[in-house]
Amino acid sequence: xxxxxQPPAASLAALDPDSQRWLRDLRSDGGTRDEAVARLHALLxxxxxxxxxxxxxxxxxxxxxxxxxxxxxxxxxxxxxxxxRLDDFRGASRFTTWAYKFAxxxxxxxxxxxxxxxxEIPLEPESWSLVAGGSPAPGRQAAxxxxxxxxxxxxxxxxxxHQRRVLVALTLNGVPIDVLADRLGSTxxxxxxTLHDARRKLRGHLAEAGFTTTILExx
Amino acid sequence: MERPDDLLARLLGxxxxxxxxxxxxxxxxxxxxxxxxxxxxxxxxxxxxAHLEGCPACREEHESLLxxxxxxxxx
Numbered sequence: 001x002x003x004x005x006q007p008p009a010a011s012l013a014a015l016d017p018d019s020q021r022w023l024r025d026l027r028s029d030g031g032t033r034d035e036a037v038a039r040l041h042a043l044l045x046x047x048x049x050x051x052x053x054x055x056x057x058x059x060x061x062x063x064x065x066x067x068x069x070x071x072x073x074x075x076x077x078x079x080x081x082x083x084x085r086l087d088d089f090r091g092a093s094r095f096t097t098w099a100y101k102f103a104x105x106x107x108x109x110x111x112x113x114x115x116x117x118x119x120e121i122p123l124e125p126e127s128w129s130l131v132a133g134g135s136p137a138p139g140r141q142a143a144x145x146x147x148x149x150x151x152x153x154x155x156x157x158x159x160x161x162h163q164r165r166v167l168v169a170l171t172l173n174g175v176p177i178d179v180l181a182d183r184l185g186s187t188x189x190x191x192x193x194t195l196h197d198a199r200r201k202l203r204g205h206l207a208e209a210g211f212t213t214t215i216l217e218x219x
Numbered sequence: 220m221e222r223p224d225d226l227l228a229r230l231l232g233x234x235x236x237x238x239x240x241x242x243x244x245x246x247x248x249x250x251x252x253x254x255x256x257x258x259x260x261x262x263x264x265x266x267x268x269a270h271l272e273g274c275p276a277c278r279e280e281h282e283s284l285l286x287x288x289x290x291x292x293x294x
Contacts, residue, residue: 144224145223148226
């Protein structure tokens with residue numbers, strides 16, 4: 001996977017006026033900083049509530065207070081992250097857009113965890129057959145089914161047990177990556193790297209079997 | 220049963236080079252602002268679009284940041 005080189009922290013003069021003000025106030029002392037931190041928390045809470053509003057339909061068993069609490073926790077955690085990473089802000093976007101992503105991340109992760117709270121995490125395929133049975137499929141679908149059969153063979157033979165567990169949980173059983181990271185004591189970045197490596201092996205397995213995946217890019 | 224090409228796409232992921240989750244998070248704000256401004260975000264941040272295709276969690280967070288920034292612009 002590509003690694004994007006990170007430029008040095010932004011100098012104030014290179015930033016838009018609003019971002020300059022945020023950084024200056026958050027790096028100051030006393031009442032100016034306190035007021036800026038309070039404004040930042042309000043901004044992060046707005047973003048966290050925005051995310052909760054978008055996803056709450058997927059959690060019908062929760063009450064309004066649960067969502068309010070979750071948004072507040074997300075804003076609190078995002079505030080800590082943003083203040084700890086002020087020197088990472090490079091001015092590649094407005095400060096508010098940069099800060100929003102921390103609140104959205106915190107809220108999204110908490111919502112996914114909540115959705116899977118108390119649920120068993122399936123680490124093996126619920127149905128090992130990836131290919132539908134029944135009457136023979138026509139044309140393109142038949143080719144796809146043939147690909148799926150080779151992929152299924154690749155999952156069983158070409159992957160390490162850890163790669164198989166991660167691939168199956170994330171792509172076949174729909175376990176969110178943060179939830180799986182919690183369960184396996186790993187991180188989202190590490191699990192995605194495992195998934196990426198597993199996918200590359202599966203593509204290699206297809207190539208060795210004489211198949212290409214161009215059918216997927218024909219859509 | 221799910222369409223075979225959807226299942227294959229999920230299993231095999233994006234075909235080209237892609238960022239990881241950490242790289243995606245680092246670039247997401249810049250990418251979204253470029254999208255909102257109508258610039259070629261994919262040329263400016265290679266590999267991010269491919270990652271969004273392969274990672275549902277990052278895709279959700281990208282959709283939310285894009286929607287939030289757009290809603291601010293329109294208000």
